Amino acid sequence: MTDFDVYLVGGAVRDHLLGLPVTERDWVVVGATPAQLHAAGYTPVGQDFPVFLHPQSKEEYALARTERKVGAGYHGFNFNADPSVTLEQDLARRDLTINAMARRPGGPLVDPFAGREDLKARLLRHVSPAFAEDPLRVLRVARFAARYHWLGFHVAPDTLALMRQLARSGELATLAAERVWKETEKALGEPDPQVYFQVLEDCGALQALFPELAALRGVPQPAAHHPEVDTLTHQFLALKAAADMDLPLAARYAVMVHDLGKGLTPEADWPQHIAHEARGERLAQALGERLRVPVALRELGALTARWHTHAHRALTLRSNTVWKLLRAFDVLRRPERLPLFLGACEADARGRTGFADRDYPQRRFLLGAAEAAAQVPIDALRARGHEGKALGDAIERARIQAIREYQQTWQKSH
Structure with missing residues (x-):
């Protein structure tokens, strides 16, 4: 018997509600200290904040935490994982409402930000204005748009406005190349990878992160061979074809x-x-080096x-x-x-x-x-x-x- 509470959170709850396969499960622990989890046999693995592996399942268990913006970029946050942090406070720091739901095993859904309603409305909506404090969220939202486009999901207008704000702020330049590539790698594997780049273009982030692609917008091709004419439109169609071919x-x-x-x-x-x-x-080689893409792919x-x-x-x-x-x-x-x-x-x-x-x-x-x-x-x-x-x-x-x-x-x- 433990004196702390454990909740299933994030993607596992979201995908279960969508009727999709759950491929991995993340847990949040409320009311515990690192020492308590260590004593219960959990293995610490977190570097920036307390994350542990379950002694049997090896699934990740993170202490409930809050975060406060103290500097620029993805790493510019202070975290508080005190046992007094509530589940609702932990969910409030998450990016999208559909990722801010939780459920205790066998218990009711905890949904303080109406994520279930946004699932029904097929909306990717931010949880709070704090969304604009983390530039990585621009890429994450674009990736979720690529993952769930086939279900009719789209970015909420007010969330897109915050993404534009982030793109204008210059904070995207603080993202490490490895983080940009990691999100892009995941997006390329989604059913609609072209949507990832389309959303980035819509919010002004494509020019900042992928200027070589942004330069293709408005560049015409011979209509006899390319009825779509616009080169970036062709690029998006080709990415969709690659996904449909399961490349x-x-x-x-x-x-x-x-x-x-x-x-x-x-x-x-x-x-x-x-x-x-x-x-x-030459451009492909330069882009691959800049994003530190694996050599074989580059x-x-x-x-x-x-x-x-x-x-x-x-x-x-x-x-x-x-x-x-x-x-x-x-x-x-x-x-x-x-x-x-x-x-x-x-x-x-x-x-x-x-x-x-x-x-x-x-x-x-x-x-x-x-x-x-x-x-x-x-x-x-x-x-x-x-x-x-x-x-x-x-x-x-x-x-x-x-x-x-x-x-x-x-x-x-x-």
Whole structure:
């Protein structure tokens, strides 16, 4: 028997009320000290405030706390986890009303901020004006909008106004790159990742956090190939296509950065975008470094920006150019990258008004070309006396020839 109270809080309560699977559970402990939890067998893991792991379930249990803004940025808070802090006080510091509900096991819903009503109204609404004290909440709300867009959720106008206030304040610049990437990584995995960036644009945060993407708004493309015309609109359609195709994170990130170069096209050249691939490769690399994106994703993104238009033209490329594309991805040593790249290219092709269901044979063609190149018998070439540079040149010629023969077979069967 303990002399403190435990409540299930946050996402587990929210998703249960929505009828969605509950994937993880967080708990808040009211009326306890760290010493009491430690004595009960809980393991402390929190750095900024007292959080413990349950001795059996290993789920997180946090002491009820309040917070007070004392400085700039996400870390500019003092926390009070005194046993006198009430459940309602703890819920009051949370970001959205739908995340500020709690329930004791077997007990009634505790909902001091009408979160259940906002669930029914499909509203993402802030709990209190203190929302505007934490710049990370701009990203969190945008991510929740991406997660629940399919259910009809949208950001409440007064909450969007506070997000605009945060964007104007300059506090977004205090967010660590790791925090921005963590929220973006989660958002890319949601059913509607494009909504994340749309909400950031709506509140003025896209320019602050992703200026390369913001620069695409208002940049036209040829209507014959892009009926949606606007490049950022195309970007959003391509991200939605990537989600609908259930592409993995790396491919979705590649879609996110694939057309950044069009934001640097001189207006005099619009709606054409000659050499946007090379410009895009540099921008994608810079964005990945700035956000400290994992290296494998960063490399794939930059390569996709550079080579995606080659993939679109794959059926008409010369055999040596096809090999040049495959070699750029190091397909023989890193074969896992080509399917990711081609998934991103297919999402790009489908991410156009009226093209969502269009077939993309280039994907099958290039996978087959890579397989043909991989089957070149290197030992046989070495047996002919080739070595050193001569062997390398012979291998390359043989791979190009294998691709040429594959192209001929493809053309006959298609």
